[in-house]
Amino acid sequence: MIVPIEQRYSKTTASMRHSFIREILKVTKDVPGMISFAGGLPSPESFPKELLGGLFSQVIREEGDEVLQYGNSDGDKVFKETIKKFEEVPYLSDEEIMITVGSTNGIYYFTRTLIDPGDIIVCEAPGFPGSLAAMEACGARMIGVEMDEYGMIPDLLHKILGRLSQKNEPVKFLYLIPEFQNPSGRTMNLARRRAIIQVAKEFDLPILEDQPYRELRYDGKRIITLWELARTEFNDPKLVTIAKSFSKILGPGLRLGFASGPPEMLGPMVKWAQKSTVSPDCATQRVTARFIEKGYMRDHISKIIDLYRPRRDAMLKALESYMPDGAQWTVPEGGMFIWVTFDKDIDTDRLFDLAIENKVAFIPGSKFYPEGTIKTNEIRLNFSYATEELIDEGVQRLAQLL
Ligand SMILES: Cc1ncc(COP(=O)(O)O)c(C=O)c1O
CATH class of the missing domain: 3.40.640.10 (Type I PLP-dependent aspartate aminotransferase-like (Major domain))
Incomplete structure (x- = not known):
C-alpha cells in the first residue's frame, strides 16, 4: 500500500501551523475595494526601483565574475x-x-x-x-x-x-x-x-x-x-x-x-x-x-519617513474622530503599526469576519499571543500600506462595525 506523503512528515512538520497573516494576505489581496490594514507591507511607492535597477545592471556587468x-x-x-x-x-x-x-x-x-x-x-x-x-x-x-x-x-x-x-x-x-x-x-x-x-x-x-x-x-x-x-x-x-x-x-x-x-x-x-x-x-x-x-540610503530613508509619517498621523486622527468611547490605542514614534484595545466585551476575532464582509482588513490581537496569554479585545492596524484617504475611509468603516 502506498503511504500518503502527508503521513511521512516529521513530527515538527506535521505540527507546524499555517501563518494566519499570510492566509489573510491571500484573502485580502486583489479584492476590489478592500482596504487592508492587515499586512506589515512597506508601500511599493517606497521602493527605489530606478536606483536599484541601475545598480543591479552595473554590478552584474562590472563584478559579475565574483x-x-x-x-x-x-x-x-x-x-x-x-x-x-x-x-x-x-x-x-x-x-x-x-x-x-x-x-x-x-x-x-x-x-x-x-x-x-x-x-x-x-x-x-x-x-x-x-x-x-x-x-x-x-x-x-x-x-x-x-x-x-x-x-x-x-x-x-x-x-x-x-x-x-x-x-x-x-x-x-x-x-x-x-x-x-x-x-x-x-x-x-x-x-x-x-x-x-x-x-x-x-x-x-x-x-x-x-x-x-x-x-x-x-x-x-x-x-x-x-x-x-x-x-x-x-x-x-x-x-x-x-x-x-x-x-x-x-x-x-x-x-x-x-x-x-x-x-x-x-x-x-x-x-x-x-x-x-x-x-x-x-x-x-x-x-x-x-x-x-x-x-543614497540616508536620503532614501528620509523619503520613506516623509511618506509614512503622514499616514501614521492620518490613522491617529481617524481613530480620534471615529472610534467609540472606551477604545484606546498606542501612538507609535515610528514603524508601521498601531495597536487598538477595545472594551473587554468586544471580540475582535468575530469583528474580523464582519470587517472582511465590509471590505476592511486588520489582524485580530489574538494572533499575536503565545499560548496561554491570549486576549481577544485588541487589533493591530498597519498604516504604511494604504494612502491617507483610504486610511480615513477604512477606520471609519471599522468604527461603524463596532
Ligand atoms: C519584528 C519583526 N521581525 C522580523 C521581521 C522579518 O523581517 P525580514 O523581512 O527581514 O525577514 C519582521 C517583518 O515584518 C518583523 O516585523
Whole structure:
C-alpha cells in the first residue's frame, strides 16, 4: 500500500501551523475595494526601483565574475565593511557580523543554535507571530511576558524567570523587539532597556534583539540599542545579539539582513547557513553596498519617513474622530503599526469576519499571543500600506462595525 506523503512528515512538520497573516494576505489581496490594514507591507511607492535597477545592471556587468559565483556563508566582506561604516561600528571584527537572508533567517539560525525541543524562549506578549512560528518550528516553547506602554515589564519578567528557574525549566534566551514593536508599536525607553538587561544578567540569559524598524522613526529621539547598551554601559559584549533587516528600508523582496553578536553565537549560526542557504544572494549584497556607499540610503530613508509619517498621523486622527468611547490605542514614534484595545466585551476575532464582509482588513490581537496569554479585545492596524484617504475611509468603516 502506498503511504500518503502527508503521513511521512516529521513530527515538527506535521505540527507546524499555517501563518494566519499570510492566509489573510491571500484573502485580502486583489479584492476590489478592500482596504487592508492587515499586512506589515512597506508601500511599493517606497521602493527605489530606478536606483536599484541601475545598480543591479552595473554590478552584474562590472563584478559579475565574483557575484555570480558562490559566496561566503557569513556574507560578503565588502558588504560587511559598508555596514560597519553605515552603522558606525567600525571596531567590529568580521566574526561579529553575519549577513542573513532577511532578519527572519538570522532569528531562525539563532534559535537553531540554542534550542532543543522543549526549551523555553521568553518573549513579549503580544509578540511577532513570524518569529514565534519560526521558534516553535525549532521545538521551542514560547512564554510571553506582558507589556505596558514602555514594553516588557521587568518585574513580571523577573517573577516568571524566578518561577521557571525554581521548577528547573530551561529558559534559553529572551527575544525582544524594543523599537516600534510589531504588533504594538510601543518603544522601550532607556530606563526600561537598562532594567531588562539587568534582569537578563541576573538570570544569565542571552538576549536576541530584533530591530527591523529602527530607521523608521517619525518623532522623538533615537535610543541606544540593547546591543550597544550591553557592550558599553554593562561591559558585556556577549549578552545581546541583534538582528537587523533591509526589508523595511529597501524592499522585503531583496531578502537581506544581518546579525551582530559574539563570535561564539555567530560561529554556529554560520554553520547553519552553510547547510541551508549556503550564502545570501551575492549580487544583492554588492548592490546594497553600492546603494549605501553612493550615499543614497540616508536620503532614501528620509523619503520613506516623509511618506509614512503622514499616514501614521492620518490613522491617529481617524481613530480620534471615529472610534467609540472606551477604545484606546498606542501612538507609535515610528514603524508601521498601531495597536487598538477595545472594551473587554468586544471580540475582535468575530469583528474580523464582519470587517472582511465590509471590505476592511486588520489582524485580530489574538494572533499575536503565545499560548496561554491570549486576549481577544485588541487589533493591530498597519498604516504604511494604504494612502491617507483610504486610511480615513477604512477606520471609519471599522468604527461603524463596532
Ligand atoms: C519584528 C519583526 N521581525 C522580523 C521581521 C522579518 O523581517 P525580514 O523581512 O527581514 O525577514 C519582521 C517583518 O515584518 C518583523 O516585523
